[in-house]
Structure formats: C-alpha cells, structure tokens
Amino acid sequence: MQHFPFCPNPACVWHTQAPTTAWAHAKGSYHTKAFGRVQRYQCPRCHTTFSSQTFHLSYYLKHPIPLDPLLSRFLNGESLRAISRALSLSLCLISNRLERLSRQAIGLHSRILAHTRLSDDICIDGFVAFEGSQFFPSDIPIALTAHSQFVIDLSHASHRRAGTMTPAQKMKALRLYRYTALEHGALERAFREPLLTALRLAPPRPDHPFVLITDENPHYPRVLSSLPQWHNQTPQHRLVHWTVWSKLPRTVSNPLFASNYIDREIRKDLAHYHRETTCFPRNVAAAMLRLSLYLFTHNYLKPFRIAHPSPFSSHAHAAHIPLSWISSFAHELTCGTRLFVSHLSLSPSMHRTWMKAWKTPGKHHPDSIPRFAVA
Ligand SMILES: [Zn+2]
Structure with missing residues (x-):
C-alpha cells in the first residue's frame, strides 16, 4: 500500500x-x-x-508537460507568447504552468526561511514598473541581503503617475483617477512588509545591529520610525538606517549595490520588464507570481558570480543556506511533491501573491484561483 x-x-x-x-x-x-x-x-x-x-505538481492537469524547458525559457528572457510559439502550446497552458511553478517556488523559499537566520545587512529599494497602463505605475520594494544578494521578500504598490504630462495626458489621468480607487498608504505598506520579514530573519544582535540600506526616499524613515522595533531599541539591539545618495556611481562599492544589481537583472532577464517593451504585464497578481518565481530561483539556481570565480555556488550559498537545502529547492521546484498553503508559514505579501489577491487598478473582479491551490 x-x-x-x-x-x-x-x-x-x-x-x-x-x-x-x-x-x-x-x-x-x-x-x-x-x-x-x-x-x-x-x-x-x-x-x-x-x-x-x-x-503531485501536475494535479488536475489534462496535458502534463516537462517543466524544466519552460522554466529555462522564462528565466532567459522569452516572453510568454514566444514560449507558446516555440513549444507549440497555448498561452493559457504556459501561464498555468508558470503559476504552478511560482507557487512551488514561494512555498519552497518560505520553508527555507522558516529555518534560517541571516547575519548580513539588508538593502530595500523599489523596482519601478507598471501593469496595464503607465497611468498606474507600480513600486515593488525588494528586500535582499547586501553582500550575498539573497532575495528575502517583496511587495507591491500601485500609485498615480507623477512627473511631466502633456495636456491630453493630464485630461486622461484626471478621467482615470476619478473612477479608479487606489489603496491609501500603499507605498508605506509595501515598504513595511518586506522590512518586517527582513527584521524577523536578521534581528539585531549584541555584536551586530540590524542595518537597513535604502535610498533617500522620504517614506522610508517614516515607516521605520513607526515600528515598535525602532522604539524599543536597547544598546544590545540597535537598528541602523543608512541612506545612500542616489547620484553615487552604481558600482560594486556602492552600499546599495545589491538593489541596483537585482533591478538590472530583472530588467535584463524578464521579457515583461524590458525597457519600452510591448510585453508589459496586464495583471498585477500574475506579474507578482512570475516575479516571485524569477527572484526565488535567482536565489537558489543562479550562479553567485560568473566573471570572477567565487567559493559560493549560488546567492543562497553565499547567504550560508546549507547546500542540501539548495539542491532540494532545485529538485522540488519541477519534480517535487505539491506544496499545500496550509502547511506553510508565508509572509503577508507572499500569501497575497499565492492567493492572487493583488488588485489590478481598473479591474473590478478578483482573479480566479483553483480550489486546490487554497488548501
Ligand atoms: Zn482525512
């Protein structure tokens, strides 16, 4: 039996x-x-x-396909339609399999985080993108370790377009914003969520404070000073906020190198975040699932350095995650048993991504999610 x-x-x-x-x-x-x-x-x-x-990962499927070639094409800059054409598969099928892979990646990453303590400084910066319309830009704060570039958590906030607009654009913006409600305080919430995950994983210690490195965005000190961890500091448990001038050269010696590096990698590797692309994402929930898949595979599957040889095989290895856990992630992602959300301890933003609960501005109906994914 x-x-x-x-x-x-x-x-x-x-x-x-x-x-x-x-x-x-x-x-x-x-x-x-x-x-x-x-x-x-x-x-x-x-x-x-x-x-x-x-x-099994293929639960409820009528047409199972090998997931490794699909994942490899996605991580190497092919758009969903390009993958669909190359593999002669429908766009719906490609999206469905990437969604399954994304949930699996989120689950495996959260399982590893549940048994991990980090000792590195933390960088948080907002990746700027848009979904559907440039009148609703998005800020995607990504928390990652400063020296190993290990991505911890990410969140999302849609907001109004700022900057110079032509008179016609101003009219269109007025019309759109009149009928589209955006979350109040979304930027602060989006920064707070990955910050709290980072604080849980790299708490201040007597021999090392919690060091947060950001740019000079005025939201950040406001959010940080509202946290109980900021008010309850003791000489043994210090929080340090290091703000970096945005005009500093974006080199390896820039304290915010990790954030600049991950921004560049996302722009380079994901078709829907290339500059001036026509493949831009249309749906926030789907975009967050795919971005999570990319970032968590970046941790465990991508070599830490290519041009300059390093003793570390991956960003997770550089963050002192055991090698057996890293190889387990690689195996379980495409060939493992399906993870149940009820068995995982997800951060609020990871849970929202898993449940496709991110709201796309202007879209009135919630995104559908298969019943088995909620169990
Ligand atoms: Zn039972």
Whole structure:
C-alpha cells in the first residue's frame, strides 16, 4: 500500500500529522489519458477520497508537460507568447504552468526561511514598473541581503503617475483617477512588509545591529520610525538606517549595490520588464507570481558570480543556506511533491501573491484561483 505523508483535506486532523504507518485505504481506480490508471484512496478519519496525483505538481492537469524547458525559457528572457510559439502550446497552458511553478517556488523559499537566520545587512529599494497602463505605475520594494544578494521578500504598490504630462495626458489621468480607487498608504505598506520579514530573519544582535540600506526616499524613515522595533531599541539591539545618495556611481562599492544589481537583472532577464517593451504585464497578481518565481530561483539556481570565480555556488550559498537545502529547492521546484498553503508559514505579501489577491487598478473582479491551490 502506498504511504502518504498527510491527508489532503485541510479540515482533517491528519492533515497536519498523519500516522507514520500506511493509513490510506485503496478505493477503486479510474483511467485518464494523461496518466493511465490512477488508484484512488480514502482517508479513514474524514472519508475524503484522493489519489497519488493529489500530491503531485501536475494535479488536475489534462496535458502534463516537462517543466524544466519552460522554466529555462522564462528565466532567459522569452516572453510568454514566444514560449507558446516555440513549444507549440497555448498561452493559457504556459501561464498555468508558470503559476504552478511560482507557487512551488514561494512555498519552497518560505520553508527555507522558516529555518534560517541571516547575519548580513539588508538593502530595500523599489523596482519601478507598471501593469496595464503607465497611468498606474507600480513600486515593488525588494528586500535582499547586501553582500550575498539573497532575495528575502517583496511587495507591491500601485500609485498615480507623477512627473511631466502633456495636456491630453493630464485630461486622461484626471478621467482615470476619478473612477479608479487606489489603496491609501500603499507605498508605506509595501515598504513595511518586506522590512518586517527582513527584521524577523536578521534581528539585531549584541555584536551586530540590524542595518537597513535604502535610498533617500522620504517614506522610508517614516515607516521605520513607526515600528515598535525602532522604539524599543536597547544598546544590545540597535537598528541602523543608512541612506545612500542616489547620484553615487552604481558600482560594486556602492552600499546599495545589491538593489541596483537585482533591478538590472530583472530588467535584463524578464521579457515583461524590458525597457519600452510591448510585453508589459496586464495583471498585477500574475506579474507578482512570475516575479516571485524569477527572484526565488535567482536565489537558489543562479550562479553567485560568473566573471570572477567565487567559493559560493549560488546567492543562497553565499547567504550560508546549507547546500542540501539548495539542491532540494532545485529538485522540488519541477519534480517535487505539491506544496499545500496550509502547511506553510508565508509572509503577508507572499500569501497575497499565492492567493492572487493583488488588485489590478481598473479591474473590478478578483482573479480566479483553483480550489486546490487554497488548501
Ligand atoms: Zn482525512
């Protein structure tokens, strides 16, 4: 009899901890074109039926495809339509598989973070993009370690367009902003979320304060000074905010190098963030899923340095994440068992990304999410 680690029903007591012996009862089978004969099982505790497919990344699929070539094309700058043409697969199928990979990457990253403490300084800067319309630019603060460029967390805020506009653009902006409500205080919230994750992972210690490196954005000191961690500082637990002049050359010696580096990598590698592209994202929730997939694979799959040889194989390795966890991420991402959100401890922004709960300005209906992804 096949052994399953837990019952897939989130309401069952065996969902969190199942017996160590084989507990699932065989209950018939059915035939599928994609997987042949599939054996069904039943949980004796809650009577929910399921199959081995329930725990697989390809759960609910009618057309499984190898995920490695798809991931490689996505991470190397091909747009979704280019991938669709090259692999002769529909755009919907490509988007669906990337969504599954994104959730898997978020889950694996959060599992590693749950057992990680970082000792590096933290850089946070907002990546500037837009989804749907340039009248609704977005600020995507990304928290990462200063010396190992290990991405910790990211968030998102849509806001109004600023800067010079022609009279026609001003009229259009007025019309759009009259009918589109944007979240109040979104920029502050978007900065606070990755900052709190970073504070949890790299808390101030008696021998090293928590060092936050940012540019001179006026929101940042305001948010930082509103945190209880800022008010409750002691000589043993100090928080340091280091602001960097934005006109400093963007070299390796710039204290904000990690943020400048990740901005450049995103612009270079992701088709929908190239300059002047026509492949720009149309939906915030889908864009955040794909950006999370890119950033978390950057941590574990991308070499730390190419031009100058380094003792570290990846950014996660440079951040002192054990090599066995890094190789487990690489394997589990495309070939592992499906992760259940109820088993993960996600940060608020990662949870919003998983649930596709980011709101696209001007879009009135929430994004749909498969029922199994909510379990
Ligand atoms: Zn059960």
